Amino acid sequence: MATAKKISLSEEELVNALKRQDTIAIKALYDMYSGALFGVISRVIQQTEVAEDVLQETFVKIWNSAGSYDSSKGRLFTWMMNVARNLAIDKLRSKDFKNSNKNQDIENNVDFIDQQKKVSFNADTLGLKEMVTNLKPDFKDVLDMVYFKGYTHVETAEELNLPLGTVKTRVRMAILELRKKFN
């Protein structure tokens, strides 16, 4: 199956196939978005095995909740990305995950705590060296906390000791920089 030709559908075709639970949608979803979704999940969860479990849960949830996706409210990827992000954060906060973390060796643990304190991208894992240099650290930190660490924008404001408006502005500025790069 893995050797089969990659499938690519237009967003509309994909949404329709997904809504009528056509099995072609599974293959197309996986070929088109598994990497992007796994990238999102991997930013939240560093352990590859756990991240892959979450990716599997994400596909199950996307498949089963396809009926609740409303294309008039946003793009399919935005919806899927938020499903993946939320499942990953749920996993990060779950008892299972916290327990499994206790079994890690000290080196990893230090690294993990370090990452949490610094609230920064793990560039090695993510291959984001170029991206990081393009994004101002102030913007990057806020986007990272809001999107990949499971903080709400209110919590981010408290954590970074910034006014709520500033947090919102920085999120916007971070995304505007991304837009400049991609759009």
Added chain:
Amino acid sequence: MEEVKAYIESGILELYVLGQLTAQECSEVEAMAAKHAEVKAEILAIELAMESYALENAITPSAALEDKIVAQLNPTTTDKIKAEPKIVPLYEGANDGKIKILRFALVACVALLVISIAALISVYNKLNSAHDEIASLSTQRDQFATTVSKLEFNKAGMENRIAMTETNEWATVKLAGVKNSPKANMLVYWNKTNKNILINYAAMDLPKTDQSHEYQLWALVDGKPVSLGVFGDNAKEAVKQMETIEKAQAFAVTIEPMGGSQNPTMEKMVVMGGVTI
């Protein structure tokens, strides 16, 4: 226009795309997007930026994961390709209602079955008692029928006796019990003119015979017994005509083997009576 620009610049649309807003805030953003094309376009631009960003930073998961996920989402291929992974039912919640209904149906079926069995047993018992009742009624009916036919028989005999006493043609000969059967008695009717002999079951009380014996009527003519025929315990007609005899001094009845005997067996005589006319 200024208002829309301020709204866009507030950063709320970014938070919307990042899934940071409450359901109520989301509806507000969606209402604004429906009203203002600029808001909608801004949201799309943010979405595309995040999407490109994510695609740019894609990490390919291990190759084995694809088969695992495809198999889990497509149960029909799982059956064919590999039997080992247990399929976790995806719609557990959705079946709860059905299971509940089926459980109720099962309980109802069992209840119905119990009631049916009880009803069947009760009906079976009633049927049995009805059968018993029918049997006892038919026995009773048989008894009545027997009684009625016996009464008819007696009545016919009695009517004949009355008819004979009313004419003077008939002489009645009383036969009384002998030593062996002192209680036995019988009447023999002898027609004075045509010499016919009649016996009447309504006018006899003889000891019972067994299956291989019957009664034989004798006339004593000048000291010699002359057979007048045999008769049984039971007869269809109450009155039976015997052989005619011109003259006789006495009549007697003996019990003889079926079909009668040439000569009377004297020790088996039950009644005897002399002719007085």
